[in-house]
Amino acid sequence: MSHSTILERYHQMFSTDKEFSQRANQFFPDGVTHDSRHTHPFPIYIDHAQGSKKWGVNGKEFIDYWSGHGALLLGHNPPRIVEAVTNQMQRGTHYGACHPLELEWADLIINLIPSAEKIRFTSSGTEATLMAVRLSRIFTGRNKVLKFAGHYHGWHDAIIPGANPPYDMLIPGVLSPETTLISPPNDIDVVENYLMNDSDIACVILEPTGASFGEIPTNGEFLTQLRNLTREYGVVLIFDEVITGFRVSPGGAQGYYDVDPDLTTLAKIMAGGLPGGAVAGKTEIVDLISIEKHPKSKKMPHPGTFNANPLSAAAGIQMLKIAQTGQPQTEANQVAKILRHGINQIFDQHGLDWACYGEFSGFKILLGHGDKTLPAVDFDAYQCHYRRLKGASNPDLVKTLRCGLLLNGIDMTSGGGMTTAVHTETDIQQTISAFDQTIQEMKLEDLIN
Ligand SMILES: Cc1ncc(COP(=O)(O)O)c(C=O)c1O
Structure with a gap:
């Protein structure tokens, strides 16, 4: 029996979201109210949020790295x-x-x-x-x-x-x-x-x-x-x-x-x-x-x-x-650093030319930096031509990775995300595991090798 694909599971898991998105398509261009919320094959719909988490309309829990497009330094509902x-x-x-x-x-x-x-x-x-x-x-x-x-x-x-x-x-x-x-x-x-x-x-x-x-x-x-x-x-x-x-x-x-x-x-x-x-x-x-x-x-x-x-x-x-105390920035930066490092270790374990980089409370995901011999932990965005950074990831892989991560309980933008002062080390470890799991699933589908 063949294993179902990430996309098939996405359609199944998020069937209520799909219904919402079909209605939304009648109201909004692309069914969304912000260009960057446009998601293939359809976006998820959120019911409520608290701290570092948010919950979808079918009750599924996500660790949230949108962080309100950057507005939420203290997480949801401080x-x-x-x-x-x-x-x-x-x-x-x-x-x-x-x-x-x-x-x-x-x-x-x-x-x-x-x-x-x-x-x-x-x-x-x-x-x-x-x-x-x-x-x-x-x-x-x-x-x-x-x-x-x-x-x-x-x-x-x-x-x-x-x-x-x-x-x-x-x-x-x-x-x-x-x-x-x-x-x-x-x-x-x-x-x-x-x-x-x-x-x-x-x-x-x-x-x-x-x-x-x-x-x-x-x-x-x-x-x-x-x-x-x-x-x-x-x-x-x-x-x-x-x-x-x-x-x-x-x-x-x-x-x-x-x-x-x-x-x-x-x-x-x-x-x-x-x-x-x-x-x-x-x-x-x-x-x-x-x-x-x-x-x-x-x-x-x-x-x-x-x-x-x-x-x-x-x-x-x-x-x-x-x-103004400086405390939330220190906390958000610390977890982001651990997250970037952990994701890069997963990329290296899987032998991918992917990298997670960034500074402060940001993390950026680049799928395909072009040098399989370069460990992701050593990737230096300052040394990379700007045309090979923003928007340079393989778009098909971005779509599947995103769906896979959502299935595994992680919501981030197509290019990465931001941490807040309330993201915990447990959140970070779960996120790193979700990357590992999603990459294994993508390998099973021969999308990457
Ligand atoms: C650096 C920067 N400037 C300006 C804007 C526009 O802000 P707004 O979305 O509140 O209009 C954004 C939004 O993401 C931004 O990131």
Whole structure:
């Protein structure tokens, strides 16, 4: 009797999810509400979550490495955040007015983020980078944005080009794509060349630990070089700390590497697992939003129904009060390190040219780095060409691995995941075993050898 395949078992195990997805296909493009939730043959549906776990609609338990797209440094439903949000619900969800919590929230952020002098809240990370780019244009009187291949900053016109491979593709519907310049990551000479030859560059924006939280890693030396160059050419330097903010350290990547940008974009952890974002930075730039300081011809308009929403403020304050101790980052980093090492040992035991890499609380999975003689534990993403990192895994293997891991109780993105302070060593050992089990199943199906 032949063994059923991973895909067959997936259809069987997740039959209720399949029914949901068939309904979803009638409502949403691809049946999903975020591009990265698109899953082959269909996504799973989650009923509830707690700590490091979540449970599907058929009751199956998963160890969760999505971690709320990075927003959940403390796992699902940390008691202090639940209590604060529940209390706030009784007091009102939207005052259409200023409120004391926005002051406490801003105070915490300005104290934690080294370069933050003044702040403006938004509803998302995309809105934050939109604001940072526009402020840079007004401040410098220039038009262009210089960004790096693979770096993701949300989906508005100025910064979506070049976010995913192939990095030079025109994005349909994007206006004036020529105002976005895409540089290869980590090459300071190319950046200097751009800045020397184009006097219309308003800002340089990057994810300070590299594209997609280190999928194409960047180190502190490059950040220092960028800081020096942008200062020399009068270009605004924006650190997009939507993921790294409060995850890499209480002061974000800028605190960790001791490099101060002009503007910082924030979201995710900042809002305690609820929607929210912000731009923080130099007073003279952020104040371009001020109607009292600037004539209408120079002021940047900025309304936004949910800016500094009281529920998000209540959650964000509790999150940041815990994050400022540095303890959750240390814990999340520790388990991520053990996880990366354990997964690599499994890859090596199976003789695969796969690697698990990353820094801080991230882990990235690359299926097919091309050198079977190189032990996965020795794989160094810094030495790898960027085109062979982000999105470079064999797509068919990614799909099957993902389904296999879900069957074995692990939910991560197609490229890896993030840990939180509440992932335990037991979670990590279960995850490593799930990789081992799934690889054995893939071998049985002759998908890999
Ligand atoms: C570095 C970075 N910047 C910006 C964004 C966009 O944030 P949002 O999804 O809140 O619009 C993201 C989202 O994943 C991100 O990772």
